[in-house]
Amino acid sequence: MSFVNIAQQKQIVSFGHAVLNPIGENRGIYFPQNIERLPEKVFATKDFQTIAVETLNSLISGELPRERLKSMVSKAFNFPIRVQSLNSRLHVLELFHGPTLAFKDFGARFLAECLAHFNKDKATIVTATSGDTGAAVAHAFHGQPDIDVVILYPKGKISKEQEQLFCTLGDNIHTVQVNGDFDACQTLVKQAFSDDEVTNTLNLNSANSINVARLVAQVCYYNALPALLDEPIDRLFVPSGNFGNLTAAMIARAMGAPINHLVAATNKNDTVPRFFLDKTWYPKETQRTLSNAMDVSKPNNFSRILYHYQNELDKLFDEMSAISVDDQRTCSMIKYFAKQNYMVDPHTAVGLRATQCVELFSDQSNDMVAATAHPAKFADVLEDILKQPIDRPEAISRALDKPNLSDSLDNDFDDFKDYLLALHSSH
Ligand SMILES: *Cc1c(COP(=O)(O)O)cnc(C)c1O
Numbered sequence: 001m002s003f004v005n006i007a008q009q010k011q012i013v014s015f016g017h018a019v020l021n022p023i024g025e026n027r028g029i030y031f032p033q034n035i036e037r038l039p040e041k042v043f044a045t046k047d048f049q050t051i052a053v054e055t056l057n058s059l060i061s062g063e064l065p066r067e068r069l070k071s072m073v074s075k076a077f078n079f080p081i082r083v084q085s086l087n088s089r090l091h092v093l094e095l096f097h098g099p100t101l102a103f104k105d106f107g108a109r110f111l112a113e114c115l116a117h118f119n120k121d122k123a124t125i126v127t128a129t130s131g132d133t134g135a136a137v138a139h140a141f142h143g144q145p146d147i148d149v150v151i152l153y154p155k156g157k158i159s160k161e162q163e164q165l166f167c168t169l170g171d172n173i174h175t176v177q178v179n180g181d182f183d184a185c186q187t188l189v190k191q192a193f194s195d196d197e198v199t200n201t202l203n204l205n206s207a208n209s210i211n212v213a214r215l216v217a218q219v220c221y222y223n224a225l226p227a228l229l230d231e232p233i234d235r236l237f238v239p240s241g242n243f244g245n246l247t248a249a250m251i252a253r254a255m256g257a258p259i260n261h262l263v264a265a266t267n268k269n270d271t272v273p274r275f276f277l278d279k280t281w282y283p284k285e286t287q288r289t290l291s292n293a294m295d296v297s298k299p300n301n302f303s304r305i306l307y308h309y310q311n312e313l314d315k316l317f318d319e320m321s322a323i324s325v326d327d328q329r330t331c332s333m334i335k336y337f338a339k340q341n342y343m344v345d346p347h348t349a350v351g352l353r354a355t356q357c358v359e360l361f362s363d364q365s366n367d368m369v370a371a372t373a374h375p376a377k378f379a380d381v382l383e384d385i386l387k388q389p390i391d392r393p394e395a396i397s398r399a400l401d402k403p404n405l406s407d408s409l410d411n412d413f414d415d416f417k418d419y420l421l422a423l424h425s426s427h
Helices: 014-019 040-044 048-060 066-076 104-118 130-142 161-167 182-193 196-201 212-223 244-254 271-278 302-310 313-321 327-339 346-354 375-386 394-400 413-423
Strands: 003-005 030-032 082-087 089-094 123-128 147-154 173-179 233-239 259-266 320-324 367-371 408-411
Touching: 003 104, 003 182, 014 104, 014 212, 014 271, 030 212, 030 302, 048 066, 048 212, 066 104, 104 130, 104 212, 123 130, 123 182, 123 413, 130 147, 130 161, 130 173, 147 413, 161 320, 161 375, 161 394, 173 182, 173 346, 173 413, 182 196, 182 346, 182 413, 196 413, 212 244, 212 413, 233 346, 244 259, 244 302, 259 271, 259 346, 271 320, 327 346, 327 375, 346 367, 346 375
Parallel strands: 089 367, 123 147, 147 173, 173 408, 233 259, 233 367, 259 320
Antiparallel strands: 003 030, 082 089
16 A cells, blocks of 8 residues: 555555546545655666666555566656756756657556556546647557547647647547636546546546656656766756646655755746745636646646645745746747757746746756757747747657547536546447
8 A cells, every 4th residue: 555645644545546546535636655765776777767667666665566567667668868968057858759749758658557557447538638648648548448538628728739649549539629728627527537427437537647657657757867967956947837747856856866956937827936935825817828738727736745745834945946937038048049959848948947047046056957848849839939940750740630530618517527428328
């Protein structure tokens, strides 16, 4: 038993249970019960696969044999991670070399491996996306027998490239554009999980970052930092929306990854940076920005961060900072790095800009920014800003030519419920 329900701490479940039932009693989400430091010798191997297997084995308390984990890791993480050093003190951790060109491929592909392992019946995955989860989940599960995938996304609020990457697959992948924002999509998904008729009829699962399979997968690449760079990191900047990636970095830090301070970089959706300023939790209406995958004003994972710190805010504020970056500054970062021949997508640009924020400035610090998406995934946005054509890799140009197969729904739970039940009866 290795995962605790943070809203009902008496409920402690196995990894397999948490993967199949991501929401527990009292609508709580799960968090690793014990986070233990990895032995130094594991980091010293400087081998991604070894570090990933040991990370997972530790977080899931040995629930799966190492051999099994090894094969899941090699299937799920079958693409490279690269570090680009822009200068001797600024490094970019490129997490976007997977099939859908965003870091979400790590979590989605590992989740697909976990469901293939644990799930015994036909299942329906229902998930909301602010852009990149959809593509990663759709590709990870496309063609998997016995799994239907339903993906909700905010209509007109994601890039053409993002949309075409996952709305053109068909088969077991069903995509729905919702008249509303990402938070509305996320609410519809939550309602589906708490509706008795839906949950009694369909074997539901969520691929959102609330699923612990995604969370533990993301810890692997931060723990693998010693395999990627020889120096320890003073400040790690993570472009954040739903705060899953930052939560993973926090766990890695607690397991001994060489990261001193963590910085959450958000766009104008600044619920967390404002919380760091005045300790009040006051989400505002979600605003559209250039970094649309981070257009989230009620980040689901923040409760995990508070749980980890046991609400000791002083300690949290000591070890972590949060900075909000507006679109204008995001644009100027994109232009600045383009002049140096390094293209960055708007999400990564938010992280890069945060490194320059005055209150954190120090000439001495060794900074790393997590690059969460490939620039080509936001080619239309970059072309607008830079007034120059951006190369699109094969994966994107192929998808752009295919018809969009999405259905449309209003932001209304009854309509969504009918849609889910109809999907079930069509099999
Ligand atoms: C999802 C996403 C983010 C935000 O990650 P969270 O784990 O939700 O904080 C940042 N950048 C890109 C490109 C993303 O797709």
